[in-house]
Amino acid sequence: MALCVDTSFSMAMDGRWVPMKRTALALHTLISTRFRGDDLQLISFGRAARQMEIEQLTALEPWHDKGTNLHHALLLANRHFRKHPSAQPVLLVVTDGEPTSHLEPDGEVFFSYPPHPLTIAHAVRELDASRRLGAQTTFFRLGDDPGLARFVQSMAARVDGRVVAPELDDLGAAVLGSYLGSRDPGDPMSYDAFFGGRGFWVG
Helix, strand or coil, rough: CCCEEEECCHHHCCCCCCHHHHHHHHHHHHHHHHHCCCCCEEEEECCCEEEEEEHHHHHHHCCCCCCCCCCHHHHHHHHHHHHHCCCEEEEEEECCCCCCCCEEECCCCCECCCHHHHHHHHHHHHHHHHHHCCEEEEECCCCCCCHHHHHHHHHHHHHEEEEECCCCHHHHHHHHHHHHHHCCCCCCCCCHHHHHCCCCCCC
C-alpha cells in the first residue's frame, strides 16, 4: 500500500503539518505491529515527490517551495505497487490543494498556478495506471477549497474510489479506518463501528 501525503507549504500555513505527520506515524505503527505482512510506502509530495522512511517524515520541517506534485507521487506509488504484484494495492492520498506541478520527461519539474491542463493530464494518467494495477483509492481532502473539491471528486469517480473530507482532528482516524476497511473487501465501511463513525465520507 502507499500513503501519499501533501508536504506543500500550505499544509504548514494552515495548521495541517503536525496532524499529517501524526497520521503517517499512526498508520506506520498499526501496520508494523498488527499487519506486518503489509508493505507500506510513505510518499511525500510538494514541488516534487519522494519516498520516505517514517523517521524522515516525522522529522521533516516545512519549507516554502511552490508546487503540489501529485503526478510524481502517483508515479512512485505505482512503482511500489509493481514491485508487489501479488498484493492488493491500496492508495491513500492526503492533500489540501490541486496539483500545480508535474515531472517532465527529462525529469525537470514544471510548475503553474492556476493548475495547467497538462499537469492535470499527467496526474490523471498516473491515476489511470493505478486503476489498471487494481488499486483501491481514497482521497482525503483537507479544507474547503472548491477547486480541490471538484478535482478530487472527479479523480475518485474516475477510478471508482472514495473521497473523505475529515475535520483535521479526525484525519488519523479517517486514514486508519480506510486502511482497515480495505482489508475487508466484503465490508469496506466496517471501520465505522471501530471508530464510532464520524460521517465524513463524501463520495
